[in-house]
Amino acid sequence: MDSSEIPPSDLREEQPPAPASLPLPAAFLEFLGDNGLDPALYSKADTIPRYIRLKPGTESSVVTEIESELKCDLVKVSWLPDFYAIPPEIQIAGSKAYQQGKIYGIDAASGAAILALDVQPGDHVLDLCTAPGAKLCMLADMLGSTGSLTGVDVAKHRLAACRTMLQKYSLGDRSRLFVADGTLFSILPVNSNLGSMEAFVGIEDNGSIFSEWTSKRSWKDRQKSKKAKAAGSPHLPSTSEPELIYYGKDSGLIGLQKRYVLHPSTDAAACTSGYDKVLVDAECTHDGSIKHIQKFEFWGWKTLDRRVLNVERTGNLLHLQLGLLTNGFKLLKTGGSLVYSTCSLTVAQNENVVQQFLSKYPSAELLKIDPADSWPCRSGDIQKTLRFDPAASQTSGLFVAKFVKL
Numbered sequence: 001m002d003s004s005e006i007p008p009s010d011l012r013e014e015q016p017p018a019p020a021s022l023p024l025p026a027a028f029l030e031f032l033g034d035n036g037l038d039p040a041l042y043s044k045a046d047t048i049p050r051y052i053r054l055k056p057g058t059e060s061s062v063v064t065e066i067e068s069e070l071k072c073d074l075v076k077v078s079w080l081p082d083f084y085a086i087p088p089e090i091q092i093a094g095s096k097a098y099q100q101g102k103i104y105g106i107d108a109a110s111g112a113a114i115l116a117l118d119v120q121p122g123d124h125v126l127d128l129c130t131a132p133g134a135k136l137c138m139l140a141d142m143l144g145s146t147g148s149l150t151g152v153d154v155a156k157h158r159l160a161a162c163r164t165m166l167q168k169y170s171l172g173d174r175s176r177l178f179v180a181d182g183t184l185f186s187i188l189p190v191n192s193n194l195g196s197m198e199a200f201v202g203i204e205d206n207g208s209i210f211s212e213w214t215s216k217r218s219w220k221d222r223q224k225s226k227k228a229k230a231a232g233s234p235h236l237p238s239t240s241e242p243e244l245i246y247y248g249k250d251s252g253l254i255g256l257q258k259r260y261v262l263h264p265s266t267d268a269a270a271c272t273s274g275y276d277k278v279l280v281d282a283e284c285t286h287d288g289s290i291k292h293i294q295k296f297e298f299w300g301w302k303t304l305d306r307r308v309l310n311v312e313r314t315g316n317l318l319h320l321q322l323g324l325l326t327n328g329f330k331l332l333k334t335g336g337s338l339v340y341s342t343c344s345l346t347v348a349q350n351e352n353v354v355q356q357f358l359s360k361y362p363s364a365e366l367l368k369i370d371p372a373d374s375w376p377c378r379s380g381d382i383q384k385t386l387r388f389d390p391a392a393s394q395t396s397g398l399f400v401a402k403f404v405k406l
């Protein structure tokens with residue numbers, strides 16, 4: 001679809017809102033109103049397809065097999081390689097193709113955010129809010145047998161789901177996963193061309209060397225998490241100590257001293273030895289995700305009120321989003337690029353965050369996302385940023401901005 005077909009938001013406001021097909025509760029309509037969002041965005045909720053991505057390397061004959069198994073057509077997404085649309089009511093979890101790790105569910109707009117990052121062979125990639133991991137899997141797919149992938153999330157149980165995904169899809173060899181606060185995380189990629197690293201390789205040091213990853217935890221680790229649990233929140237790790245819950249056999253860690261891998265970096269070190277690409281798919285109110293909103297029909301609209309619309313939570317979110325974007329940018333090497341995305345459609349969580357960030361960091365510059373010329377999205381309120389409106393794009397709503405570190 002040509003982005004010029006989609007009217008700018010100020011024109012849309014003059015149209016009477018189309019009735020939403022979902023029974024949106026008054027509090028949510030008020031939230032939309034407060035944020036200048038048209039309820040018509042949700043009017044085609046029931047027709048937005050589900051999307052699946054065929055794992056690269058999977059034979060194309062699988063498409064016909066999946067079609068006969070799921071009893072529906074797989075419609076190729078013309079603007080996104082390896083993506084197919086299926087009717088929204090189709091569940092893929094019971095299918096053989098899913099169980100055998102040939103397909104995974106990921107929204108098309110999420111796929112676009114990953115393509116925007118333009119991952120290149122050999123890149124060191126950081127995914128700062130990684131769980132439950134659909135974008136992480138696609139990033140691992142893009143890297144193939146080169147580079148490295150680091151996933152970070154503050155919620156350990158959600159990060160464990162990422163580990164399961166990476167293992168199921170055989171995508172974890174070059175990956176590592178940290179439970180950590182993304183606003184403070186400061187571990188750089190293991191960079192095999194760092195001269196100083198040689199001094200650390202293969203030195204026996206009473207178990208402080210990374211050996212092959214095993215799901216069995218050491219006595220020391222078990223004691224540590226017991227202490228953390230006793231101290232309070234099970235989800236918030238001690239901020240100074242990120243917890244590594246998985247690393248693959250080609251992640252570059254095996255044989256290295258833990259203190260070499262886990263030591264915090266300085267901003268200056270990140271400029272030379274930081275990540276080539278960073279994704280900040282920030283925590284948000286999820287108001288653009290039709291499927292997320294639909295879930296509250298089942299959980300009860302009161303839960304939506306408490307979890308999504310709570311004013312105090314939203315205020316804290318804005319602070320968190322800016323913190324995540326800022327720290328992700330700090331961990332980027334000079335010349336590297338960062339994609340910031342949220343599945344909120346509010347200006348506060350998107351353009352305003354971008355604006356505040358740009359005003360604080362003159363070394364950050366917005367980049368045009370070239371492939372977007374053929375995507376069903378429109379420009380955000382700041383030039384070069386993108387918005388996938390659910391009804392118009394037939395995807396889950398998403399805001400995407402790309403920066404380069406000068």
Ligand SMILES: C[S@@+](CC[C@H](N)C(=O)[O-])C[C@H]1O[C@@H](n2cnc3c(N)ncnc32)[C@H](O)[C@@H]1O
Nearest residue numbers: 129130131132133134135154155181182281283
């Ligand atoms: C929108 S979801 C990310 C979705 C994910 N990128 C994917 O494609 O599956 C946001 C994630 O941010 C995590 N999060 C919230 N606060 C965080 C923080 N301070 N540091 C790191 N992750 C955080 C949440 O636990 C949640 O998993």
